[in-house]
Amino acid sequence: MHRRRFLRRVGVAGLGTGATAALAGCAGVGGDPGYDVGMVASGYRPAELTVAVGDTVVWENTSSRTHTVTAYEGGIPDTAEYFASGGYGNEVAAREAWSSDFGGALETGDRFSHTFEVAGRYDYVCIPHETGGMYATVLVEE
Numbered sequence: 001m002h003r004r005r006f007l008r009r010v011g012v013a014g015l016g017t018g019a020t021a022a023l024a025g026c027a028g029v030g031g032d033p034g035y036d037v038g039m040v041a042s043g044y045r046p047a048e049l050t051v052a053v054g055d056t057v058v059w060e061n062t063s064s065r066t067h068t069v070t071a072y073e074g075g076i077p078d079t080a081e082y083f084a085s086g087g088y089g090n091e092v093a094a095r096e097a098w099s100s101d102f103g104g105a106l107e108t109g110d111r112f113s114h115t116f117e118v119a120g121r122y123d124y125v126c127i128p129h130e131t132g133g134m135y136a137t138v139l140v141e142e
């Protein structure tokens with residue numbers, strides 16, 4: 001279990017959707033919603049989140065629809081670890097799993113987390129709502 005650090009927000013997108021900065025890894029303490037990025041009906045809030053190397057980002061599906069968190073393999077730093085809900089090792093595997101059996105699905109209230117160990121820009125997408133523009137970015141700073 002990774003202790004979450006203080007996550008700074010840069011850029012104000014998606015006000016009021018649970019992007020409150022969090023100090024400790026205890027959900028619900030001091031108004032901490034326990035996650036960093038919420039998934040609404042057709043998007044991530046905030047759509048851009050800035051964290052530091054070593055931070056763990058927690059996503060939660062706060063909507064009634066099913067979503068995924070799936071990194072674009074070409075949209076993350078070369079040396080970074082790939083991430084996708086469902087734990088798939090690459091984007092092709094994640095997409096195939098979704099297509100065949102809704103692999104990687106995050107239902108209402110489900111969470112996914114990833115610890116970012118390499119600085120850079122990370123673009124990710126919700127596979128079922130990609131055509132609807134459901135994608136977002138995590139910026140990881142040194």
Ligand SMILES: [Cu+2]
Pocket residue numbers: 041042043066067068126127128129134
């Ligand atoms: Cu979605």
